[in-house]
Structures are given as structure tokens and as C-alpha cells.
Amino acid sequence: MGLDHPTLHRDLPDLAAGYEHVVIDGPPRVTDLTRSAILAADVVLIPVQPGKNVDHIREHGLEPEDIEHAYATADEFTTSRSSGRPAFYGLARNRSDVFVVYENGIKLSSNCLLY
Numbered sequence: 001m002g003l004d005h006p007t008l009h010r011d012l013p014d015l016a017a018g019y020e021h022v023v024i025d026g027p028p029r030v031t032d033l034t035r036s037a038i039l040a041a042d043v044v045l046i047p048v049q050p051g052k053n054v055d056h057i058r059e060h061g062l063e064p065e066d067i068e069h070a071y072a073t074a075d076e077f078t079t080s081r082s083s084g085r086p087a088f089y090g091l092a093r094n095r096s097d098v099f100v101v102y103e104n105g106i107k108l109s110s111n112c113l114l115y
Helices: 009-013 032-038 052-061 064-072
Strands: 076-079 084-093 096-103 106-111 113-114
Touching: 009 032, 052 064, 064 084, 064 096
Parallel strands: none
Antiparallel strands: 076 084, 084 096, 106 113
């Protein structure tokens, strides 16, 4: 069924009545429809491809696992003062300090950021 309109989150409860699960497949970009689909969802899966960030991380002598470790052990979640983007402080696996600023954070709601 095609429901490509930004009121999906309001219309879906009536349309989904009688179904145990509903899968919403949206466009690969942020639009009003994407926002509405996320608002309608209990669970959101956003597939991503590794890109230039891995090369950038390695240029600083780190591996992606170091960033994951820093996130898991983050001391503080904050906002970058220079860019206004979400950021966090943590420790790499070798215990060195890491400050990570998200490059393309898009705020979709008060508690959901899409990268």
C-alpha cells in the first residue's frame, strides 16, 4: 500500500488495525514523509554505509572500534561550541581522550537524531 504523505503518523493507527506488525520503507533522504514514518514507528532501523569518516578516524591513529569504545564509555554528551552539532567526550581503547563531533546530525524530534 502506498501512503506517501506526511500525515502517515496520524493515519497509520487506523490503517494498521488488525495487523501485528507494519513495516514502513521510506526514501533514503530526510523529508516530511521520513519524519512522519519515524514518528509512527516503535522501532527505527536506519542503514548506513561507512564512508570517509573511517579514513578520517584512521588519519588520527584511531580505529572505528576506538570511537565505539569512546561512545560506550562517554563521560559527557554535549554540543560542539563551534558547529552546534552533537558531540561526546570519551576514552579510546588505549585510554587516550577522544572528542567526537557528528558531521551531519539532523534533528528529527526532541529525542531522535539521524546521521
